[in-house]
Amino acid sequence: MAKRDFLSIADFSAAELWRILQLALQMKAEGTQPSLSGRSLALIFEKPSLRTRVSFDVAMQQLGGHALYLSDAEVGLGRREPVSHVAQVLSRYVDGIAARTFLHRTVELLAEHASIPVVNALSDAEHPCQALADFLTIYEKHGSLKGLALAYIGDGNNVAASLALGAALLGVDFRIASPRGYELPEPLWERTLGLAGASGARLQRLHRPAEAARGAQALYTDVWTSMGQESEAAERRLIFKSFQVNEELLALADQKVILMHPLPAHQGEEVAPGLLDRPPSVVFDQAENRLHVQKALLSQLLGS
Ligand code: CP
Numbered sequence: 252m253a254k255r256d257f258l259s260i261a262d263f264s265a266a267e268l269w270r271i272l273q274l275a276l277q278m279k280a281e282g283t284q285p286s287l288s289g290r291s292l293a294l295i296f297e298k299p300s301l302r303t304r305v306s307f308d309v310a311m312q313q314l315g316g317h318a319l320y321l322s323d324a325e326v327g328l329g330r331r332e333p334v335s336h337v338a339q340v341l342s343r344y345v346d347g348i349a350a351r352t353f354l355h356r357t358v359e360l361l362a363e364h365a366s367i368p369v370v371n372a373l374s375d376a377e378h379p380c381q382a383l384a385d386f387l388t389i390y391e392k393h394g395s396l397k398g399l400a401l402a403y404i405g406d407g408n409n410v411a412a413s414l415a416l417g418a419a420l421l422g423v424d425f426r427i428a429s430p431r432g433y434e435l436p437e438p439l440w441e442r443t444l445g446l447a448g449a450s451g452a453r454l455q456r457l458h459r460p461a462e463a464a465r466g467a468q469a470l471y472t473d474v475w476t477s478m479g480q481e482s483e484a485a486e487r488r489l490i491f492k493s494f495q496v497n498e499e500l501l502a503l504a505d506q507k508v509i510l511m512h513p514l515p516a517h518q519g520e521e522v523a524p525g526l527l528d529r530p531p532s533v534v535f536d537q538a539e540n541r542l543h544v545q546k547a548l549l550s551q552l553l554g555s
């Protein structure tokens with residue numbers, strides 16, 4: 252059987268995504284069988300991480316396998332040796348790779364040259380594992396996904412891209428409000444619109460936060476400056492000033508709205524101070540669900 256990679260949330264069909272979500276719910280409720288006994292996962296990180304690193308490591312332990320963390324200083328992806336060699340060498344030792352990279356092309360190269368599954372643990376283009384955890388969280392809190400409105404306020408970044416594609420596949424209505432020049436990239440949006448045909452998801456790309464937030468069942472934001480963009484931070488603070496999620500914006504949403512953020516957050520920037528620490532914030536459920544969805548994902552990709 253050909254190996255499967257998970258570089259984009261749209262690498263999986265809607266049915267496959269539902270299968271992962273259902274399996275994650277089952278594992279969360281019933282605990283985990285050691286289905287990956289003796290298997291190993293290499294974690295390659297070019298950027299810092301708390302949630303992703305810990306949840307992948309613990310996921311492998313709970314499935315009976317184990318994870319090895321490899322820092323960029325050690326591996327030197329593409330510097331100490333070509334990405335293609337790293338992929339081929341790791342394929343001789345371990346059963347899967349989860350990689351956090353700057354360039355999305357780097358996770359693609361790893362996948363092209365590895366004979367084992369490669370999972371995108373965040374690249375500049377997408378964060379598919381985060382989106383899986385987020386859709387699980389929305390499902391748990393609202394009891395369904397189809398027809399719910401997810402409003403994303405802020406930068407059209409990696410997290411927004413995976414949410415948009417996932418929403419289009421799963422039939423979640425998705426509205427994104429970003430400053431001009433910081434919208435989701437056109438090719439990504441075209442792809443998202445194409446996927447929504449089958450699910451009936453309604454999609455909107457907007458420039459006014461209030462317009463996106465109105466009546467939404469989930470209000471989502473992420474940092475204005477992603478990892479790797481630090482030199483733009485001051486400029487972005489000015490440009491995104493009116494895109495803060497605060498009480499006023501929350502008040503426009505549905506009465507049962509949940510407030511979402513992948514963390515880490517810059518409180519006082521994209522979200523008002525304190526807002527993430529009280530209802531309707533579900534940020535720690537999102538963080539917990541990283542573990543459950545990744546266990547489901549790994550058991551599918553690395554299982555026999
Ligand atoms: N949300 C998320 O991916 O967090 P980390 O950067 O800490 O892994």
Ligand code: NVA
Binds near residue numbers: 409410513515
């Ligand atoms: N957009 C953020 C997400 C961090 C989990 C970043 O790429 O830094």
